[in-house]
Amino acid sequence: MSVLLLPILLPVLFGIVLLICPEKWFAKKDTGRKKLCILAATALVLTGLLVVRTLFLKDVGEYYILFYLTRKLPVQFHLDGIGKIFATVISVVWLLAGIFSFEYTKHEHKEKRYYGFYLILYGVLNGLCFAGNLVTFYLFYELMTLVSMPLVLHEQTREALIAGLKYLFYSFAGAYMVLFGLFCLSRFCLSNTLTFGAGGILDPTLVEGHETLLLVTAFLMILGFGVKAGMFPMHAWLTAAHPIAPAPASAVLSGVIVKAGVLGVIRVVYYLFGTQFLRGTWVQYTWLTLALLTVLMGSMMAYLEKGFKKRLAYSTVSQVSYILFGLALMEPAGFTGAVLHSVFHAIIKCALFLTAGAVIYKTGKKNVDDYRGIGKEMPITIWSFTFISLALIGIPPASGFISKWYLAAGALESGIRGFAYAGPVILLISALLTAGYLLPITVRGFLPGADFDYTKLEKKEPSALMTVPLVILAVLAVLLGMFPNGLAQMISRIAAAVM
């Protein structure tokens, strides 16, 4: 029990402490900040260790029931492969982004609040990974929305507030679609505690005669979680909310929070409804269509977008829909690809945003066109950026390649008329677009062109607190691509279990 509860409660506790303890503790010019950072860092590291510890436990069969909401609704936790994977990725990203932000938030206001919510959010996300049934998942999902909101509107400028509200209302709209499913499913499941069970827990006898209702429900739930995952048509909040947040925050938002949506979809499709109920229904086709649409649209928008962070946000939209596409295929390979991609994308996108953060932090330039010769100014940053972009585009041997390979394979295996071929093609196109909107930055960064005067360049390399996380992430992005087997096998085992 404690194994699962500690990683949830510990950061939440730290965060609350941070929030309620009076300002003046950290008022002093630099020692105050130091105290704050140290506190946050310890929390992050401790929790990280706790999470990593769960990796070495074998999947626990039984469910830890915390308490009962109603007689039928326990709040319960359990540990399974998916949970482990996501938890680990989250911890890594969180730790690194945290370290990055120690430097970054120097010129931010209300740091105490920032770190407080940052930590609480971390705990909530762990809860999301370890949730044992839909209700628990939903509980943490709502909490996540509420807690991440302060990070979005941290700047408290007008557009920040608006973006925050937009984020909030989109997410709640999605959440309530999920809630509808929650209400509805509780009637049609084997054990109406809505406990996740690999391969679905629908009770065929009860389902008899209510297929339409259930399909509608399934669609609503997918759409609902799709909101967080920025799936078309509910993606508008993402491109508004992610760029506006402080860079580290947007890094975790874009890298991890969206994955919460993905996790939700996985839980719903593979652990509640079960693929055999959904496969071949209009739900699957609509879902595939939406996913592909989003992939294409996202990357195109990113290609057209000039603002750096905004471009990254659009790329998130498209990339996450790769994952959704993979999940929608309902094929082992597709599943594997999807999960792999969500891992890689988490790392990659986090790194990209951190880069953006670093650049903005140092130069203050937000627009891509101003990045000529920036590579000369901050070489380490831009080099890591380059590697990461390669990974995202999917140039072998970097990580993106692996996941996309699986995805394409899955699409071909699935043999769904139309999508089997349309899928890979679209993936390819969007990969090219990805290259189109990422590489120019590097190219212009290092090769500003003949008419560029190198005289007014000066070293702007940020401090180790910023570069180290970047480099680590870059290395990870590449290494995971070179040695993906362990992870891939683990995931395919899960895939076999759920299908």
Next chain:
Amino acid sequence: MNFICNFPCFSIVLCIFGGIISSALKGRAAKYLNAFILAVVAVMSACVLGYTLQTGESFTYVMGRFPAPWGNEIRAGVLEGGMALFFSLIMILSLFAGREKLNEEVDPEKMNLYFIMINLLLSSLLALVYTNDLFTAYVFVEINTISACGLIMIRQTGRTIEAATRYMIMSLLGSGMLLMGICMLYDMTGHLLMENIHANVQILAESGQYHIPLMVTIGMICVGLAIKSALFPFHTWLPDAYGYSTVSSAAILSSLVSKGYIFLLLKIIYRVVGFDVIYGSRVTDILFVFGLAGMIMGSLSAIKENDIRRMIAFSSVAQIGYIYMGFGLGTQVAVVASVFHILSHAATKSLLFISASGLVDASGGSKKFIDLTGSGYRNKIAGVAFSVGALSMVGLPLFSGFISKLLFAQAAVRNSGKMLPTLIVLAISTILNAIYFMKTVIRIYTPVESEYPVIPVKRHKVFGLAMVCFIALNVFLGLCSDLVIRLIETGLSMFA
């Protein structure tokens, strides 16, 4: 022949002589004489009530030595006794409450005239209640009219005289029709005593001859009495008559005079024409429709009214509509409801008029709403009394109004044909009542910023006492309705 059997006759005669004597007396003396007479009458009626209750059957009293079918008879049952008692009580209370006010409004040397009128009015009411002879009824109807006219015009202002004139004209129309009807009945049956007419009418109804004349007669009588008791389309005289006469007059007129006619109509329905015959004819549907119309129109014009007394007057148009609606429903239950409403309305309406006058005095004699603002604080007892009356009118539980509403509605539901219209109109008129009465209540309890020039309310004790009695009566009718209703039922059973 028990001695009590003489009481009805005694009370009538007593009142008449009281009237005659007080013509020779000074104002105060007349007042005391009148009070005494009222008290005696009340006691007598109480005795009659008790006696009939005890024996369990009604008795007839032959005037002179001529037996039926020639003689003139008086008949008393539970209902008659009860009515007589109730009327005299209301009259005592109204006069008691309005006494001081009277001294202001009526000049002293005319005071005794006022009490002549009162006595005659009472006598005629008693006669209407007790008599068993149609033509006597007619005569006393006229006496009633005349004395009521006197009560209206006692203040001698232009308004009152005009009102009196209008009143006279309308009621003369009514009594003309009534007289015609009586004569035709006499023509068809050859009798004037109620039982005999009843018997013959039954025969006629069974044999089916003289059908049309019979219907015409019934119609004439009903409409005539309806006019005299201000049923909706014939109510034009009412607001002025009630609105401008002295407070006691208004209270008495609104609560008693019209009720006397209604009671006569009741007797005619039951004891002359016969329940089945009258409801066999569709005449009562006219009453029903007019009643419903009255319930709505009366309230509407009350809402438009800007003068508290006239507003209350209009509301009694609506209430009379209720009563006729009950008659029109044409079931035993409905009639019981109507009779009960006669009582409750009498109690409530006089309460309202008198308390309103109290409020008006506390507001410098102006009857406009705008001036009444906050008068509830200046004359507390009147404010409370008015609120009670208003709530009872709106039909709030624990007050008499609620019970009659309840009875009406139950009766309506039992009569499937007229159910929905009745219920809808009941609900609507409840809302309308609420609108204008509650508006007034809020108004009188709204504090005024500019401190009002409060007139010292001198007649507080008497007034307050009367008010308390009225409230008590109202609540009694509201709570112990079961008793009252059983009385009414037994009385009606004695009728048939």
Next chain:
Amino acid sequence: MGANLLSNYGEAVAMILFGIGFSNLLFQRNLIKKIIGMNIMDTAIYLFLAEKGYIAGRIAPIIIDGDQSVERYINPIPSGLVLTGIVVSVSVTALMLSLTIRLYQRYHTVDLDKISTMLQKEGR
């Protein structure tokens, strides 16, 4: 029907008179005319009663040389009613007239509607 009418022409006339009087009392705006209408109405009723009470070929119900046989006299009750009615109507007429006089003294007209409008102007 026609025969009926002829045989009961008295009642017919009474009814017509009643109608006339009634409508006068109702529709005349002049108070005096109203009063006249009222009297016509009452008279019609007396006529009706008398007609009812009269039996052809008999004498008024006043006992002459001790002959008390019913066949000789007409029905006395309607006559009694008529007398009573006359009394009532006289008193009512008197009252109405007095009211009219008072109104005339105040407003110098006997038109009821005019009087009402004046009162409206007075606003009391």
Next chain:
Amino acid sequence: MNPIFLLVVILIPLLGGVLIPFLPFRSRKQFEIYTEVVVIMASALVFLLMLKRPSDPFTLIYFTGDLTISFRMDGLSMVFGGMIAFLWPFATLYAYEYMRHEHNPVGPRHERSFFCFYTMTYGITLGIALAANMLTMYCFYEMLTLITVPLIMYTMSREAILATRKYMYYSLGGAGFAFIGLIFMIVYGNINFQYGGTLNPDLIGNRKNLLLLIYVMAFFGFGVKAAVCPLNSWLPQAGVAPTPVTALLHAVAVVKSGAFAILRLTYFCFGITFLRGTWAQYLVMTAAMITIVYGCSRAVKETHFKRRLAYSTISNLSYILFGATIMTPLGLTAALAHMLFHGIMKITSFFCAGAVICQTGRTYVTQLDGLGKKMPRVFGIFALSSFALMGVPGLCGFISKWYLASAAFESNQVLACFGVGALLISAILTAIYMLTIVIRAFFPKQGFDESSLEGIHDPGLYMLIPLFVFSAVIIYFGIHSVSLLDFLTKVGNGLI
């Protein structure tokens, strides 16, 4: 316990309240202590009664026939009465501090009279809760309307008076239609509440549609107090009343008694077996759903703090009605659950609004920027209550939503599933209109000057204690509602 206590528990606050203006209090303290003691005594007695329930009813008055004023304590009464009894002492405590700041037009005694009526309302509401038959409930229902009138127009401002009038007309009018229902129950069944309905099948015959029509009438009649569309415009307007009134009466006592009456009407008079699957059910259910969405959308548009909450009350009340109109035992359970939980949540948020008003005098949402820093406790609790209203799991709002939805799905009616949709739409709207406030309070726009908020701080203990207690309750029932819900399920199945 002896049934007489059922009467006693109603009389304690009634008499205690009536005495307040007459007792000679030397200091405000004494007066506060006195009132609090009265209220707490009553509440304690209620809880005692709930523990040791008198099995047989207590009859106070016999009206005509079998109509009685009588009290009984069954499951439903326990739920409603228990809620009232729990909330009232805290609300009174809160009112002490609030009323100090409230503008008082008349004088110190005016405040006394406020508490007098406030306490009496408690008794009346208990009367509604403990009523054993429809007549009793109707009586207390009407009284509730009147007794709350002085509370609403406490400030005596023009708009207050207008609001009061509107409230009164709406309620009395609604009662007029409910009255029709009452009559029909008298005639076609009996009025004593009994789970499963008391209609007499052989009386119904071919009148089924008529009775359904009457049910709809009565539903909307009572629905006026429960603010069902389209009869709800009085509720936001009545927000001019002092916050203790708006919070306790217009979020809990009054409006809930409307909902309570509808529950009684549906489950205990007409009976779900008679109503289920008829057009009447679909009609009322649709009305409830429309109201749910309507209220929320109006709340989003509204910028006046209390009025916004009032609109949200409107929609939440219709959650209860929706549960009621599902017409299954589970539906009743859900309705009761939401009745309790919404009571707590809404009174909490209203109290927060009141605290803001009396600390800062700000009444519009747009004026709340940055107050979260100055009044952290109040706004923290407000945030909590808004999360609860949105239905975040782990807070009590979620539980009742869950039950409503599962009841809807159990009932196998398509319309009910759409109802769930309506619930969720209103949930998102709730998120919008509540969280905008929270965000404003905690995250003011950049460059917002704190200096304008100098000297603003959290209110005193009188206000904070209730807030803390309520928020504790919200959380407690959010995470541990099993035992309570078991009880409610028993009630819903008519086992208690």
